[in-house]
Amino acid sequence: MTMPLVCWFQECNRDSLALVGGKVSSLGELIGAGIRVPPGFAVTTHGYRQFFETDGMNHKVHVRLNGLDEHDAEALDSVSAEIREMIETAPLSIELEDQIAEHYRHLSTHCNVPAVPVAVRSSATAEDLPGASFAGQQDTYLWVRGVDDLLAKTKRCFASLFTARAIAYRLRMGFDHEQVALSVGIQKMANSAAAGVMFTINPINGDRSSIVVNANFGFGESVVSGEVTPDEFLINKISLDIVRRTVPQKEIYYAVDRASHSCRRLDLPAERQSVQSVLDDDVTELARMGKRIEQHYGRPMDVEWAVDGDMPTGSNVFILQARPETVWSSQQPPAAPAASKSAIEHILSSIMTGKTMA
Amino acid sequence: MSNRLFPAPHDVETIPGTEGWQRMYPYNYSFTKNDVTRKQYEEGMFWFYDGLHYPEPTYPFDLIWDEAWYLALSQFNTRIFSVPPVYGVDHRIINGYVYISPVPVKDPKEIEERIGHFLERAGYYYQNWDALTAKWEEKIKATISSLEAIKIEPLPALEDKQVVFDGIGESKGYHLLKAYDEMIDLGIRCWQYHFEFLNLGYAAYVTFLDFCQKQFPDIPAQRVTQMISGVDVIMYQADEELKNLARSALELGIEKTLLAHRDFVDAERELKQVPPGRTWLATLEKARYPWFNVSSGTGWYHYDKSWNDDLNIPFSSICIYIEQIQKGASIERPLEAVRRERDRVTAEYRALLPNGEAQAAFDQLLQTAKTVFPYVENHMFYVEHWFHTVFWRKVRDVAAIMKEHGFIVDIEDIWLLKRGEIKDALWDLVTAWATGVKPRGPAVWPPEIEWRKGVMQKFREWAPPPAVGIPPEVIQEPFTVVLWGITNDSLKAWSKVRDAKNLDDIKALTGFAASPGMVEGKARVCRGADEIRSLEHGEILVAPTTSPTWAPAFAKIKACVTDVGGVMCHAAIVCREYGMPSVVGTGHATAIIKTGQKIRVNGSTGEVTIIE
Numbered sequence: 010m011t012m013p014l015v016c017w018f019q020e021c022n023r024d025s026l027a028l029v030g031g032k033v034s035s036l037g038e039l040i041g042a043g044i045r046v047p048p049g050f051a052v053t054t055h056g057y058r059q060f061f062e063t064d065g066m067n068h069k070v071h072v073r074l075n076g077l078d079e080h081d082a083e084a085l086d087s088v089s090a091e092i093r094e095m096i097e098t099a100p101l102s103i104e105l106e107d108q109i110a111e112h113y114r115h116l117s118t119h120c121n122v123p124a125v126p127v128a129v130r131s132s133a134t135a136e137d138l139p140g141a142s143f144a145g146q147q148d149t150y151l152w153v154r155g156v157d158d159l160l161a162k163t164k165r166c167f168a169s170l171f172t173a174r175a176i177a178y179r180l181r182m183g184f185d186h187e188q189v190a191l192s193v194g195i196q197k198m199a200n201s202a203a204a205g206v207m208f209t210i211n212p213i214n215g216d217r218s219s220i221v222v223n224a225n226f227g228f229g230e231s232v233v234s235g236e237v238t239p240d241e242f243l244i245n246k247i248s249l250d251i252v253r254r255t256v257p258q259k260e261i262y263y264a265v266d267r268a269s270h271s272c273r274r275l276d277l278p279a280e281r282q283s284v285q286s287v288l289d290d291d292v293t294e295l296a297r298m299g300k301r302i303e304q305h306y307g308r309p310m311d312v313e314w315a316v317d318g319d320m321p322t323g324s325n326v327f328i329l330q331a332r333p334e335t336v337w338s339s340q341q342p343p344a345a346p347a348a349s350k351s352a353i354e355h356i357l358s359s360i361m362t363g364k365t366m367a
Numbered sequence: 368m369s370n371r372l373f374p375a376p377h378d379v380e381t382i383p384g385t386e387g388w389q390r391m392y393p394y395n396y397s398f399t400k401n402d403v404t405r406k407q408y409e410e411g412m413f414w415f416y417d418g419l420h421y422p423e424p425t426y427p428f429d430l431i432w433d434e435a436w437y438l439a440l441s442q443f444n445t446r447i448f449s450v451p452p453v454y455g456v457d458h459r460i461i462n463g464y465v466y467i468s469p470v471p472v473k474d475p476k477e478i479e480e481r482i483g484h485f486l487e488r489a490g491y492y493y494q495n496w497d498a499l500t501a502k503w504e505e506k507i508k509a510t511i512s513s514l515e516a517i518k519i520e521p522l523p524a525l526e527d528k529q530v531v532f533d534g535i536g537e538s539k540g541y542h543l544l545k546a547y548d549e550m551i552d553l554g555i556r557c558w559q560y561h562f563e564f565l566n567l568g569y570a571a572y573v574t575f576l577d578f579c580q581k582q583f584p585d586i587p588a589q590r591v592t593q594m595i596s597g598v599d600v601i602m603y604q605a606d607e608e609l610k611n612l613a614r615s616a617l618e619l620g621i622e623k624t625l626l627a628h629r630d631f632v633d634a635e636r637e638l639k640q641v642p643p644g645r646t647w648l649a650t651l652e653k654a655r656y657p658w659f660n661v662s663s664g665t666g667w668y669h670y671d672k673s674w675n676d677d678l679n680i681p682f683s684s685i686c687i688y689i690e691q692i693q694k695g696a697s698i699e700r701p702l703e704a705v706r707r708e709r710d711r712v713t714a715e716y717r718a719l720l721p722n723g724e725a726q727a728a729f730d731q732l733l734q735t736a737k738t739v740f741p742y743v744e745n746h747m748f749y750v751e752h753w754f755h756t757v758f759w760r761k762v763r764d765v766a767a768i769m770k771e772h773g774f775i776v777d778i779e780d781i782w783l784l785k786r787g788e789i790k791d792a793l794w795d796l797v798t799a800w801a802t803g804v805k806p807r808g809p810a811v812w813p814p815e816i817e818w819r820k821g822v823m824q825k826f827r828e829w830a831p832p833p834a835v836g837i838p839p840e841v842i843q844e845p846f847t848v849v850l851w852g853i854t855n856d857s858l859k860a861w862s863k864v865r866d867a868k869n870l871d872d873i874k875a876l877t878g879f880a881a882s883p884g885m886v887e888g889k890a891r892v893c894r895g896a897d898e899i900r901s902l903e904h905g906e907i908l909v910a911p912t913t914s915p916t917w918a919p920a921f922a923k924i925k926a927c928v929t930d931v932g933g934v935m936c937h938a939a940i941v942c943r944e945y946g947m948p949s950v951v952g953t954g955h956a957t958a959i960i961k962t963g964q965k966i967r968v969n970g971s972t973g974e975v976t977i978i979e
Binding site: 211214215216217218219243245246247248250251252253254289351352353354355356357359360361362363364365 | 450451452453482485486489490493494570571573574577578583584585586587590711712715716719721728731732734735840841842843845848880883884885971972
């Protein structure tokens with residue numbers, strides 16, 4: 010089987026890491042588990058390599074990096090700028106360009122939006138190449154529209170592997186620059202009416218029968234960064250009903266800034282500050298997804314999500330990312346009473362302990 | 368002491384105009400100031416208001432059940448099963464309200480000694496639970512038959528000739544005294560049996576609850592109850608009888624006659640005219656004993672009416688079921704679905720436990736809780752419903768004789784007398800009858816009863832503090848653990864309502880989240896089970912409490928709110944079966960919510976909101 014240059018998220022799974030990197034393979038895995046994820050596709054590491062093999066790009070890069078001193082910051086900076094400039098201005102192969110354009114058109118048709126706005130992110134293959142974790146790790150371009158812009162941002166992601174810092178790191182560790190590879194994920198932008206995080210465990214007390222959802226209007230950044238006290242919902246994982254809710258005052262939110270292709274912090278209008286940012290039905294739907302994700306991975310998970318304001322209720326809740334919860338999962342479970350005791354011994358010890366008066 | 372959380376028991380003041388109220392209750396129920404040792408003991412204890420059982424001040428006669436469980440629970444803890452860290456539960460009354468206090472064992476050496484006895488004795492009960500509860504059922508049925516056999520007969524001017532010819536040698540006057548003594552004795556005995564298993568049952572339940580809460584700190588009590596609840600609970604049988612009667616009416620083709628009447632007496636008159644009508648009435652008569660001895664309340668108070676007291680209650684329910692069947696709706700309980708859901712919930716919690724050891728402990732504690740729980744659920748039918756229903760009727764028979772002889776003005780006046788006072792009055796009545804003179808009582812009791820009615824009214828208007836005395840750090844008495852857990856939370860939520868100046872200002876109530884989900888709809892306040900026929904489809908039922916008598920209502924409504932009850936109460940169980948939201952134990956829903964108001968019921972959080 011030939012390696013694809015571009016592939017759909019749904020064609021990926023946890024075995025696709027080398028091809029599409031961690032972010033995309035995990036999205037593919039979620040789709041495979043029946044979880045609603047904003048649709049998209051990836052330019053694979055194969056596509057990336059093909060780009061570097063075209064027009065002697067590899068050679069050109071190699072020449073410039075040759076003999077570079079990792080401690081010479083000035084030289085690092087100028088070489089880095091030169092290489093990135095070179096990458097960003099070089100054309101992609103017609104084959105790769107066609108495939109990206111073709112996938113993008115399909116995505117637009119599928120979403121029923123002409124020139125659908127997408128988020129373009131690098132998806133690193135960090136596991137087999139530690140240096141790649143430096144590879145433009147924060148490179149995300151929001152609200153990218155049209156093929157030209159998409160191609161430009163894709164190349165920018167490629168170029169992010171050659172920041173001065175990434176180059177220096179690889180030099181220090183002795184990694185060959187030619188072994189570095191990266192994938193780029195291109196995903197429909199959710200028109201994030203509300204977003205946040207979800208734990209499929211109660212992060213306060215470690216209760217595995219609970220799901221906790223934090224939410225605010227707009228993008229999830231305000232919740233992730235802790236800039237607002239978010240709406241909080243405690244959901245019973247078994248019955249999926251909301252057992253407790255707090256809706257505090259939320260003063261800011263994040264929305265996309267179309268000019269800079271990034272997220273921008275805005276003030277929430279006074280009349281919306283104390284309004285619940287996400288509908289109960291959507292919270293329940295989210296919890297149902299959280300439960301399924303946990304079942305799929307077999308452990309408590311930490312999930313990022315968004316509600317797409319463009320989609321009808323019932324199909325508007327999307328999962329953006331899921332990773333294992335680490336705080337409670339690494340702790341000792343509460344000690345269970347010895348199973349070998351008889352019923353009367355259990356009861357006796359319960360009576361002897363009694364109930365502490367609150 | 369100014370920094371105490373609760374007032375000292377002796378500091379609570381008598382309500383002006385009720386001075387001397389203590390004589391309405393047994394003397395040992397009063398907090399005392401002139402017995403120094405006892406006063407010291409009382410001051411050092413924590414007494415909490417048992418608002419769950421006594422939302423209203425207690426009538427002097429109704430205190431019989433309090434005395435009965437005071438004795439029964441305490442003796443099993445202290446003297447029979449030897450529960451290691453606790454003796455019994457002590458009782459007092461403040462301004463008509465019952466306060467209780469668990470008594471700890473303080474000497475560690477004694478606790479140690481009690482452990483051995485407890486393991487042997489309680490262990491025997493847990494091990495032989497099924498055989499012993501089967502024996503219990505025999506005992507309780509025999510007690511009820513003895514009560515039913517008691518005859519309360521009027522005193523004749525001249526005894527029947529047979530008394531002479533059969534050489535009986537006893538009078539109806541003596542029989543009346545004897546019958547009254549026997550009734551009271553059977554009542555106390557019945558409550559002996561009531562607590563034979565109950566506290567052991569609670570202890571096993573609390574043990575399982577503890578385990579679940581330790582593993583899952585957020586677990587709602589309703590889920591724990593759901594895992595251990597039985598499906599074929601005897602309390603449902605009465606409702607099943609009504610469904611059978613509805614089906615039978617349709618088969619016999621007499622449903623039109625039933626539906627045409629509001630009053631059972633009218634329907635009965637018409638049914639007697641035709642053979643199928645008579646067949647149906649015979650079926651009804653068979654179902655009445657024992658099943659129609661269910662109370663439309665908890666059965667705990669004299670004013671709780673049973674179906675046998677008022678056939679319009681079951682009649683109205685039968686009509687609802689007939690209409691349901693005619694509409695093609697199912698009236699069957701979704702037993703399979705309930706079992707499946709219970710098993711799903713159990714399996715999901717079990718799967719979330721961290722390891723095999725925890726799962727093994729879960730299995731064992733669940734099994735024990737399931738073994739004991741049928742008793743916890745079923746004993747009420749025999750004691751509070753069946754026995755009490757018959758008992759209240761017999762007391763009213765006694766009251767009728769007292770009224771006839773001028774001792775009381777109205778039959779319902781009897782509840783204002785202590786059981787001992789009734790015994791005294793009956794002696795007065797019978798000896799005067801025997802002697803052929805006027806009794807003393809007619810000049811003594813009616814004015815005293817009038818005064819007591821005034822006192823009761825003042826009691827009702829008074830707000831009892833949730834507790835008096837000094838709270839201990841830990842409560843170990845199983846019954847108190849369950850009761851205080853419930854009572855403490857409720858009282859806190861209720862106090863907001865009590866402190867409000869105007870009931871119309873209250874727009875939100877809190878109770879127990881009894882069955883999950885949230886709906887909005889029109890409220891229908893039904894104060895009695897005889898009012899459920901007025902319910903319309905899709906309304907939200909607001910009731911003081913519910914019992915199986917109310918079952919047909921649940922086929923029509925979309926949520927249920929009650930004043931009284933916990934997560935194990937009837938409304939909670941039935942709503943979970945129907946998958947509709949329920950909030951119970953709100954304290955005051957029937958006083959605050961009005962029929963026609965739009966309300967929101969959140970059975971997941973326990974909140975009820977009046978929207979408009």
